[in-house]
Amino acid sequence: MGIVELQNGYEHLMTTKPRIRRNPEEARSLILTAAGKRLEEHGLRGLNIKDVADDSGIKHGTLLHHFGSAEGMRRALLAKLSEELITDMSNILNSDAAPEIVFVELFRLMSQTGQTKLLAWRALEEDSDTVSKDEIPSMHLIEDIVERVAERIKGKDVNLARNLIFLALSAAVGWGICGPTLMGTLGMTSSQQDQFPAWVGEQLTKLI
Amino acid sequence: MGIVELQNGYEHLMTTKPRIRRNPEEARSLILTAAGKRLEEHGLRGLNIKDVADDSGIKHGTLLHHFGSAEGMRRALLAKLSEELITDMSNILNSDAAPEIVFVELFRLMSQTGQTKLLAWRALEEDSDTVSKDEIPSMHLIEDIVERVAERIKGKDVNLARNLIFLALSAAVGWGICGPTLMGTLGMTSSQQDQFPAWVGEQLTKLI
DNA sequence: CCTCTTATTAACAATGATGTCAATAATATA
DNA sequence: TATATTATTGACATCATTGTTAATAAGAGG
CATH class of the missing domain: 1.10.357 (Tetracycline Repressor; domain 2)
Structure with a gap:
């Protein structure tokens, strides 16, 4: 995390931030688990892609990649x-x-x-x-x-x-x-x- | 309504749009009735001040004047x-x-x-x-x-x-x-x- | 080792919802 | 009639949420 947050002028020292690459099922499962927790603790308003993504430790763009849309994520959770x-x-x-x-x-x-x-x-x-x-x-x-x-x-x-x-x-x-x-x-x-x-x-x- | 939508250059002919001035209870009642209908027909997503205001025939600023906030309106509806x-x-x-x-x-x-x-x-x-x-x-x-x-x-x-x-x-x-x-x-x-x-x-x- | 697929990410764009403010006009009150 | 109050409005500002895109990198399969 901290590695990429160096002072200006030291960009040449920056190490590329490591990426965790999950297989799709694992990613979806991670996300839906976090979403379920959020529904319990924060109600419907907690079911937004930004917060769910944060809780899952991924970026919201990745979430959209897996579920297509915010609605898609919610319907998947509802089904589960x-x-x-x-x-x-x-x-x-x-x-x-x-x-x-x-x-x-x-x-x-x-x-x-x-x-x-x-x-x-x-x-x-x-x-x-x-x-x-x-x-x-x-x-x-x-x-x-x-x-x-x-x-x-x-x-x-x-x-x-x-x-x-x-x-x-x-x-x-x-x-x-x-x-x-x-x-x-x-x-x-x-x-x-x-x-x-x-x-x-x-x-x-x-x-x- | 149409009166104020004249072509440019004719602003001097514009008649000021008439205002309906309601007493507070009447206004709140109008709004909450519309809000209740929206909850039935559109679910929670229908309970936003813009749509509720439109349905009540008032501007959303007026709604905020009466209920203080969007949350205030929702809590009033819940109570009613x-x-x-x-x-x-x-x-x-x-x-x-x-x-x-x-x-x-x-x-x-x-x-x-x-x-x-x-x-x-x-x-x-x-x-x-x-x-x-x-x-x-x-x-x-x-x-x-x-x-x-x-x-x-x-x-x-x-x-x-x-x-x-x-x-x-x-x-x-x-x-x-x-x-x-x-x-x-x-x-x-x-x-x-x-x-x-x-x-x-x-x-x-x-x-x- | 090379190539292809695709999960991941940052940065940005677009939209919508909430709230603020100053000006205006309807009504009550003096 | 004159004045004060306040409901109403439009225009603007702010914020949150959703969605898009191009670049990157992890891993699979050749």
């Missing part, structure tokens, strides 16, 4: 985070754990600020075209999960299973998005707040 | 929308309607894109300091509502009432934020989707 979220959800729903545990885990997952911001970001993206279909990973296994839950229900009611899963998911999402705020206005103590996920699990289990 | 949402929620919860109806109404409220974007926006606002406490309208009546629901419960279980209300609210929020997307990946038909709010109402009523 969406995929990760779906994977996490699937893993939880697909586990052998008891229903109550599953619900608590779902709530825990959605409580992470990263997931909250991801969902909020997606909700804010005005035209749904911005998120092209093929960027949303398909969730083949979800049908298996629905059936597995259905098996625990008397009469193997698939629709009931689907509704229950959806209720759990949307409650978890709502909790992640504005749990603390709502809790506050509802006058809940923090211990009541902590118990809420478990309580939901307990109640929903009753509906099975 | 939050207040409206809380009011709407309170009205629904406070109505005499049967529980199932109440739940359906809550879901309908949250399905409006305006509410979705509001919540998403709030979730994205990085530092919670940005939303100062006094901008969130207090919800005194909520305690009354909780008690009224509790009266319908055997044993007047206030905590149960609170939890139920919160479950309904967070499910409605989750539905508003990513209902369609999740529904799609879960393989629900559109008629199943339409029935979901009513189904939730039915189920939650069982828990009373």
